[in-house]
Amino acid sequence: MPADKRDVVFLVADGSMEQMVRGFFGNPASHRRLGCGSFTVEPTDIVVASRRDPEVYGLAHQLLRPYVATHRHAVVMLDNDWEGSPGVKNIHDRISKNVSLEWDEYVVVVLDPELEAWLWQDNPNLAGALGCPPDFRHILTVSGHWPAGQTKPGNPKAALEHLRRRHRADTSKAVFHRVAGRVSVKNCIDPAFLQLRDTLRDWFPEETL
DSSP, X not given: OOTTOEEEEEEESSXXXXXXXXXXXXXXXXXXXXXXXXXXXXXXXXEEOTTHHHHXXXXXXXXXXXXXXXXXXXXXXXXXXXXXXXXXXXXXXXXXXXXXXXXXXXXXXXXXXXXXXXXXXXXXXXHHHHTSOTTHHHHHHHHTSSOTTOSSOSSHHHXXXXXXXXXXXXXXXXXXXXXXXXXXXXXXXXXXHHHHHHHHHHXXXXXOO
């Protein structure tokens, strides 16, 4: 394996995922939060599909092919919630079957139902990252988007859109970058996030003295 290969390439379904990846993995401090050793993620290491989730589903192996010679590891990220989606398992299995023909070290991360599921936690830093009122949790409880006793809104995207329409939350994709950089990852129980975290820990073990 050439010594000058880059650490990891991310193939993502849209610009919001790109911002989330930059927020989580763009600097060594983020890696320490995740319990990983250091690795490098530059803007050129993130590939954004032009036709979103369906393109990633059907063509991930082709989109990643130019990077086989330049990167050691590959991460494929897409939502489960899109028109025509065959479901988490079928998405994962098809992409894995195709990507495995050219990559030894890869992971397919299917966010269920979508990226917004990674935003939500009852954390005071979240309001600042979203640009919404500090009592966003109460607002979403009253609106029915986040019933009391649930760890996350039932429809994560609808909850975010409610705050954007009614409470002036930031509408830019950059909000995903800020959230990733500010909220805690210790209590995150989302299966897709844990899958990605654990894979990165395996690829890039935390340095010990």
